[in-house]
Amino acid sequence: MAQTIKRYTEEEYLSLERNAEAKSEFYQGEITAMEGATRNHNIISGNFFAYLHLKLKGKGCRPYSNDMRLxxxxxxxYTYPDIVVVCGKDEFLDNEFDTLLNPVFLVEVLSHSTADYDNGRKFMRYRAIPDLKEYWTISSYEHRIVKNLKNDSDNSWVLTETTNLQDEMKISSLDIIVSLNEIYEGTEILKNL
Structure with missing residues (x-):
């Protein structure tokens, strides 16, 4: 006999999530527990967040780490990107101020188990965000960054990829340049070279 999957409303999800010990993602009635992160994942996310925090001071933009729901x-x-950047006034879903609506820049750090999803269905869902200008995926198991930049004239997305640690990439939506070396500093990937 087939097992019935319980479906939740958005309100039920938010009520459960706001009291939960672990984070979960929600899509069309289904709640999915989010995986924990590896050491490399945490280092990469932390390095990039710290870099953005420093570079964005006084520019009217704020980075948020992986505990800010989107x-x-x-x-x-509803999900928790690894890094979210908002420029201008934060827009929230409600008066709980814990669910953002208007990111301009999103980052996901990929693991083997999340790479296809983060580059596929999740990116497709992110493209529905009107303010989103740029989406990066950063591998936690090899030197690879994929930049997806929105072309405002026709709403298409242009992909740029780099695997060279000496390369620098421009975060076009924030007018900031970052090197792969800065992002990957301290990871096991660098030690294995």
Whole structure:
């Protein structure tokens, strides 16, 4: 006999999530527990967050780490990107101020188990965010950064990829340049070279 999957409303999810010990993602009634992160994942995310925090001071933009929930307006999708940057006034879902609506820049640090999802369905859902200008995925198991930049004239996305540690990439939506070396500093990936 097939097992019935319990479906939740967005309100039920938010009520459960706001009292939960572990984070979970929500899409169209289904709640999925989020995986823990590896050491490399934490180092990469921490390095990039610290770099953004320093570079964005006084520029009217704020980075948030992986504990800031994001909702894609017009969909039933809630998730926790590794890094979220908002420029201007933060827009929240409600008066709890824990669910952002208006990121301009998103980052996901990839693991073997999340790479296909983060580059596929999740990116498709992120593209529904009107303010989003740029989406990066950063591998935690090899030197690889993929930059997806929105072309405002036709809403298409342009992909740029780099694997060279000496390369620098521009975060076009924030007018900041970062090197792969800065992002990967302290990871096991660098030690294995």
């Amino acid at each position: 909702h894609t307006p017009g969909t039933a999708f």
